[in-house]
Amino acid sequence: MSLSMYQASIPVFIHMMGNLSAILEKAAGYATAKKIEPSVLVNARLAPDMRPLSFQIQVASDLAKGCAARLAGIDAPSMPDTETTFPELQERIAKTIAFLKTVSAAQVDGSEEREIVLKLRGQETKFKGQPYLLTFALPNFYFHITTAYAILRHNGLDIGKSDFLGVR
């Protein structure tokens, strides 16, 4: 079995979105236990000009479903970034995972050379499928999952690397 575009993307996204869901579940429980207004955590940031927790999850979702769709040559479901509560963020994650599960290896495999066109800062940027996955989608995706983790960790949530990696 040799590494494929599907294996390097879809199962990774599904696994990490599941880990993110479990981390948010802990965050919601922490808010309840410590009588923290949940919106304080949902809106928490690491710097005044960085985006809040909710945004990190919305963008992680966008990167996962956008990458899956672009590699497969299909449309991703639109999700309008209206989530403001833990249950809404969980629903966003669940919908993202549900979409990812509809994308098959047959659709994604062989997309190494597929032309991907993105609008970045208002400019069209062209990638081939493989560098798009390896140098744009995956690092960006991990960036936002880790930032979500870091925001919660900074705010006192008792989580560790095993929560991030999903080692249970």
Added chain:
Amino acid sequence: MSLSMYQASIPVFIHMMGNLSAILEKAAGYATAKKIEPSVLVNARLAPDMRPLSFQIQVASDLAKGCAARLAGIDAPSMPDTETTFPELQERIAKTIAFLKTVSAAQVDGSEEREIVLKLRGQETKFKGQPYLLTFALPNFYFHITTAYAILRHNGLDIGKSDFLGVR
């Protein structure tokens, strides 16, 4: 050209370690400009029980060189985690990149099924090469690079996503 174990690992590590080096360069310049004692940044953390910036870089280095070596079936150079200054951290990164550049596609390709044995929390854990790369080494590597970024961003360094992704 189809995705290979080499392409999904070594060039990714080299690219991201280079981005990390450029971010640390900015951090050193920021310390000078703002008359911040550099060790304040080198020892900065996001939470009292999280590890400092220096550790994030040491572990990112360990993950990159460890993964490269394990997939290639060779030994990684030992680096004893003694760095306490920006120049020392830069040297650590440079040595890591220099090692990564010695690892060839011929050594790494075909390592999907290679047995990898790690000691995690004192216990032997066995992986095959592909899940080791996709579910352990890469997420872990990105976790520490992003955490280094987040520590510096939280401490006022003016960096953005393009620094993280290395889009110049």
